[in-house]
Amino acid sequence: xxxxxxxxxxxxxxxxxxxxxxxxxxxxxxxxxxxxxxxxxxxxxxxxxxxxxxxxxxxxxxxxxxxxxxxxxxxxxxxxxxxxxxx
Amino acid sequence: xxxxxxxxxxxxxxxxxxxxxxxxxxxxxxxxxxxxxxxxxxxxxxxxxxxxxxxxxxxxxxxxxxxxxxxxxxxxxxxxxxxxxxxxxxxxxxxxxxxxxxxxxxxxxxxxxxxxxxxxxxxxxxxxxxxxxxxxxxxxxxxxxxxxxxxxxxxxxxxxxxxxxxxxxxxxxxxxxxxxxxxxxxxxxxxxxxxxxxxxxxxxxxxxxxxxxxxxxxxxxxxxxxxxxxxxxxxxxxxxxxxxxxxxxxxxxxxxxxxxxxxxxxxxxxxxxxxxxxxxxxxxxxxxxxxxxxxxxxxxxxxxxxxxxxxxxxxxxxxx
Amino acid sequence: xxxxxxxxxxxxxxxxxxxxxxxxxxxxxxxxxxxxxxxxxxxxxxxxxxxxxxxxxxxxxxxxxxxxxxxxxxxxxxxxxxxxxxxxxxxxxxxxxxxxxxxxxxxxxxxxxxxxxxxxxxxxxxxxxxxxxxxxxxxxxxxxxxxxxxxxxxxxxxxxxxxxxxxxxxxxxxxxxxxxxxxxxxxxxxxxxxxxxxxxxxxxxxxxxxxxxxxxxxxxxxxxxxxxxxxxxxxxxxxxxxxxxxxxxxxxxxxxxxxxxxxxxxxxxxxxxxxxxxxxxxxxxxxxxxxxxxxxxxxxxxxxxxxxxxxxxxxxxxxxxxxxxxxxxxxxxxxxxxxxxxxxxxxxxxxxxxxxxxxxxxxxxxxxxxxxxxxxxxxxxxxxxxxxxx
Numbered sequence: 001x002x003x004x005x006x007x008x009x010x011x012x013x014x015x016x017x018x019x020x021x022x023x024x025x026x027x028x029x030x031x032x033x034x035x036x037x038x039x040x041x042x043x044x045x046x047x048x049x050x051x052x053x054x055x056x057x058x059x060x061x062x063x064x065x066x067x068x069x070x071x072x073x074x075x076x077x078x079x080x081x082x083x084x085x086x087x
Numbered sequence: 088x089x090x091x092x093x094x095x096x097x098x099x100x101x102x103x104x105x106x107x108x109x110x111x112x113x114x115x116x117x118x119x120x121x122x123x124x125x126x127x128x129x130x131x132x133x134x135x136x137x138x139x140x141x142x143x144x145x146x147x148x149x150x151x152x153x154x155x156x157x158x159x160x161x162x163x164x165x166x167x168x169x170x171x172x173x174x175x176x177x178x179x180x181x182x183x184x185x186x187x188x189x190x191x192x193x194x195x196x197x198x199x200x201x202x203x204x205x206x207x208x209x210x211x212x213x214x215x216x217x218x219x220x221x222x223x224x225x226x227x228x229x230x231x232x233x234x235x236x237x238x239x240x241x242x243x244x245x246x247x248x249x250x251x252x253x254x255x256x257x258x259x260x261x262x263x264x265x266x267x268x269x270x271x272x273x274x275x276x277x278x279x280x281x282x283x284x285x286x287x288x289x290x291x292x293x294x295x296x297x298x299x300x301x302x303x304x305x306x307x308x309x310x311x312x313x314x315x316x317x318x319x320x321x322x323x324x325x326x327x328x329x330x331x332x333x334x335x336x337x338x339x340x341x342x343x344x345x346x347x348x349x350x351x352x353x354x355x356x357x358x359x360x361x362x363x364x365x366x367x368x369x370x371x372x373x374x375x376x377x378x379x380x381x382x383x384x385x386x387x388x389x390x391x392x393x394x395x396x397x398x399x400x401x402x403x404x405x406x407x
Numbered sequence: 408x409x410x411x412x413x414x415x416x417x418x419x420x421x422x423x424x425x426x427x428x429x430x431x432x433x434x435x436x437x438x439x440x441x442x443x444x445x446x447x448x449x450x451x452x453x454x455x456x457x458x459x460x461x462x463x464x465x466x467x468x469x470x471x472x473x474x475x476x477x478x479x480x481x482x483x484x485x486x487x488x489x490x491x492x493x494x495x496x497x498x499x500x501x502x503x504x505x506x507x508x509x510x511x512x513x514x515x516x517x518x519x520x521x522x523x524x525x526x527x528x529x530x531x532x533x534x535x536x537x538x539x540x541x542x543x544x545x546x547x548x549x550x551x552x553x554x555x556x557x558x559x560x561x562x563x564x565x566x567x568x569x570x571x572x573x574x575x576x577x578x579x580x581x582x583x584x585x586x587x588x589x590x591x592x593x594x595x596x597x598x599x600x601x602x603x604x605x606x607x608x609x610x611x612x613x614x615x616x617x618x619x620x621x622x623x624x625x626x627x628x629x630x631x632x633x634x635x636x637x638x639x640x641x642x643x644x645x646x647x648x649x650x651x652x653x654x655x656x657x658x659x660x661x662x663x664x665x666x667x668x669x670x671x672x673x674x675x676x677x678x679x680x681x682x683x684x685x686x687x688x689x690x691x692x693x694x695x696x697x698x699x700x701x702x703x704x705x706x707x708x709x710x711x712x713x714x715x716x717x718x719x720x721x722x723x724x725x726x727x728x729x730x731x732x733x734x735x736x737x738x739x740x741x742x743x744x745x746x747x748x749x750x751x752x753x754x755x756x757x758x759x760x761x762x763x764x765x766x767x768x769x770x771x772x773x774x775x776x777x778x779x780x781x782x783x784x785x786x787x788x789x790x791x792x793x794x795x796x797x
Contacts, residue, residue: 015191017135038132041658042193045598049189060599163651170533170554175507175590179514182593192597196657196784199503200533200554205785208651214668217651217787218562221505221554222534229551233566236573257510257531299550300541 004076011050016043028072036071044069055079088238090403091288092154092279094147095366096123098272098355103150108370109378114270114355136193137206138173140252143275144203145210148246152211155279161242162216163204164234165249166226168358170200172254203250216242224391227362228297228399235295238282248277249359260356264330264394272355276362278369290369293402300396304337308390311400323384324371326350326364328393338390348379351393361391361399372405410568410645412793413638414626416483416582417736418476419723420450420619424483429740431722433768435749439605439617439724445592448605450619450724452476465543469529471506472586473536476622476729481540484624485580490545494632497549497576499566500537500624501559501583503728505552506530508588536584549576554728556783557690558649559583560623561731561791565647567627577632582624582732591727592618598657606693606725607752608718609702609764616692619724623732625739642742645776645794646677652786658696663704665788666690666780670708673778673790684714684792685774686747688734689764690782691718692725701780702760714778717765721751731781731789738777738793746770 009023012032016039030036033044047069051057057079059065068078095101098118099111120143125134128146137145144165152160178194199205201219208217216237220229227249234247253273260271280292296311312318325342327334328351338347354363368387376382385407391399418424420438421431431438442449454462459475463482477500490496509530529535534552541550549570553563560583567581585591595601595618602615628638650672652665659666674681690701698718705713719737726733741748750764777793 018132019135020131041655042136042196045192048599049191049597052189168532168534172531178594179511179590182511182589183515185593189599190593190597192594195594195597198594199556199784201556201783201785201787202656204555205651205656205787208653208786209656212653214651214653214665216649217555217785218566218649219553219555220551222537222550222552223532225551226534232575233569236569236575239573240569257514263529263532297549297551298547299538300547 001076001080004079005072008072008075011054015050016046026072030071032069032071057082088235088292089281089284089288090278090290090292090369091281092151093366093369094150094154095274095276095363096143096147097121097274097363099353106370108367109374111353113352116270120273136197138171138252139273140171140250140275141203141206143273144248144250145207147248147275147277148207151246151277151279155244157244157279159211159213160215160244160246160279162234162237162245163207163213164218164230164237164245164247165204166220166230166359167200167203167249168221168223168226168251169254169258170221171198171202172252172257174198176254176257224358224393224397225297225299225399227359228295228391228401231295231401232297234280235292238280243282245280246277247280248275249362250275251357251359266356269356272357274354274357274360274363276366278365289406290372291404291406293404296400298398301398302396304334304390304392304398305341307398308341308400315402317386322346322386322388324348324368324380324387325390326368326387327390328360330392330395334392358393360393361389361401364389365401368403372403408572409630409643410571411628411633411640412625412642412644412739413628413640414484414486415641415736415739416480416624417621417733418452418479419621419726419733420452421722423454423479425736432737432740432748435751435768437605437722437751439619447601448617449587450617450726451587452620469509471530471536472508473502473504473506473584474539476586476620477536477540477584478543480582480622480624481544481580484582484626485544488626488636491635494578494635495576496546496578497570498537498541498546499551499553499563499579499581500540501553501563501728501732502533502536502585503554503556503559504585504588504591505533505536507590508586511589555787556785557725557727557730558781558783558787558789559728559731560733561735561779561781561789562649564625564732564735564791565649565789568644568647571627571629578628580624580626582622583728584622585620585727585729587618587620600694602693605752606721608691608693608720608750609698609757609762610753611755611757613693613695613698615694617724619726621723621726621729621733623729623736625735640796641739642796643794644791646673646679646792647790648672648676649787649789652788654786657784659700659782661700661703663700663707665786666701666704666782667707669788669790670704670778673792677792679776679792681709682712684776684778686741686777687714687716688738688748688777688779689716689718690780691720693720697782699757699759702757702762706760713762715747715765717748717750719748734779735791738779741777742774742793742795744770745772745774747772
């Protein structure tokens with residue numbers, strides 16, 4: 001799980017071009033949007049792409065997206081849960 | 088109408104450099120764009136997405152508003168020939184690389200030509216008129232004509248400008264213009280046009296013309312000048328783009344040898360470099376006695392013949 | 408200063424000319440169908456590029472589909488007009504794709520092929536397709552291109568009207584054109600903005616848009632031009648405005664501020680109160696965001712008395728830069744036919760508003776003032792108002 005969270009942080013920094021941010025700056029439970037990391041709705045679309053491209057998880061429902069993409073913790077938990085369900 | 092602010096980012100020392108028209112010499116091959124510290128103007132979280140053309144345009148726009156002490160322009164009008172070409176290219180690369188799955192959308196979102204004008208309005212939370220003209224070498228002239236219509240229609244202050252970036256894999260400007268010696272560059276220039284006389288500004292934008300698919304310069308220039316009650320003899324400085332020898336010969340015949348100045352040699356080559364020329368002309372007019380052009384420079388004409396079948400004319404003067 | 412509309416031309420998924428488009432509108436026949444290649448619902452023009460080249464008898468060469476569609480509609484609008492040194496005539500077109508339908512083909516080749524590279528570059532100039540249209544119709548002088556994404560076509564029309572009003576021109580051919588190309592099909596796909604089935608503008612269950620292609624053109628003349636050409640006005644263009652939403656690069660604000668401003672200012676320009684509008688042709692793309700935002704704007708401007716309104720994108724798909732121009736032609740047809748145009752695929756009003764669009768082609772209705780909305784990326788909002796000629 002820790003590896004997955006680290007991987008997610010690296011992918012977010014890379015794909016969202018967060019030039020001044022390191023993995024240490026992103027807390028596991030830090031809200032990714034608004035007051036936490038400060039991502040916006042264009043970034044939200046990119047996170048959906050990361051989930052699909054790198055982790056095979058499709059997010060098509062906006063309300064699901066809002067919950068799942070809340071923090072690194074919620075993203076990692078969802079990936080694990082979906083992978084377990086698909087075994 | 089008055090021009091109350093001007094700002095240019097280019098491959099020369101132009102940004103926030105009053106008097107640059109006397110200081111610059113011909114652009115050298117390999118010169119890089121002289122970027123200001125963008126982080127002073129744009130937050131990192133916004134900067135991270137922006138291609139060069141967006142950064143340049145936004146910073147020039149903000150600089151202009153500072154100069155004019157203007158919070159909100161009544162209108163924002165932009166000319167751009169190749170738009171957000173880098174984002175366009177990036178998205179095309181992503182399409183090529185994708186295997187049918189989801190493609191990252193940011194490049195697409197930022198690729199439309201009006202992203203420049205749109206991002207400026209977004210930053211300012213400006214709800215006014217917002218327009219983008221994309222007619223290759225005439226994009227800036229059309230943006231200026233539009234801005235003048237805005238002022239005539241009641242706008243007090245209009246932010247108008249042009250920007251183009253360097254993206255030769257999509258548009259090889261040397262090949263397109265058949266100009267072997269051209270130095271392809273990027274550039275952005277913005278201006279504030281004001282309806283009323285603004286203290287400290289005595290530079291006027293008098294008239295602009297955009298002529299597509301035309302031949303020859305002489306008749307068109309004569310018509311343009313006479314409709315402004317001027318003749319060639321009244322022009323003190325003729326700024327031109329060095330498109331062909333024919334252009335130079337024809338302009339020399341019309342205006343004589345002493346008044347011509349090749350702005351393209353200074354600005355480098357990009358399709359909207361007549362915007363650079365306008366700033367150059369404004370800067371030249373700000374001198375009482377210009378080191379290159381002398382005293383009593385009053386009427387300046389910009390002749391943009393960068394694409395030979397297109398002719399852009401911009402007339403400015405100084406109120407003494 | 409009056410702006411007369413004296414010519415119209417259109418090509419879309421529902422027809423290759425004005426008459427065909429009108430018949431489809433009358434019979435509520437959509438042009439959107441499933442494309443097997445992309446697996447998407449698309450509003451395709453039913454001619455290939457070669458078929459358009461043959462139809463127009465063009466010399467062989469490289470033509471962007473943008474140019475070809477523009478030529479079909481532009482020629483129809485220009486009609487039998489000729490150039491006259493006493494009539495200052497110009498052209499303002501609009502496109503978001505421009506020549507990129509060609510560029511992208513050659514770009515994908517150009518990594519290994521110089522000739523392809525050259526063609527790719529040659530076509531990557533947004534204004535070039537307008538120049539090709541101008542050259543084909545022998546225009547010279549003011550030839551311009553507007554590119555503001557989905558509001559482009561409406562903005563080109565507005566620009567033409569302003570050039571007339573500013574006494575720069577007497578007669579101007581205005582409109583927009585966009586083809587279906589890999590770039591925009593993949594681009595909108597990346598935004599996850601499609602309805603996988605046919606779009607349902609203003610419906611509570613709407614899921615997104617369908618892309619379309621086409622071109623629409625109008626010929627505008629002032630009184631001076633009219634006195635020489637003797638054209639019979641189809642209607643007048645009496646109000647226009649452009650305003651910015653300034654909310655987000657791609658999404659519209661929840662309260663539709665930019666849209667409201669554009670409509671309020673266009674009404675003021677036309678010297679009208681909201682009650683005088685007979686019919687509204689909405690932007691109505693079928694996305695969750697646009698239709699709600701636009702509905703809120705309509706409520707803000709018209710209060711409880713919202714005039715009959717519909718989106719015609721259920722017929723054509725969203726034709727991007729052509730949309731504002733194609734829909735302007737439909738507004739002229741609405742006035743000519745004295746009819747309200749239908750909003751296809753509507754079943755249930757949005758929970759938030761309860762608003763019900765017009766869902767039939769309803770003739771025998773007095774149509775005097777028609778309002779048309781077009782909203783583009785970058786928060787660009789444009790409103791045009793047409794008036795029946797007396």
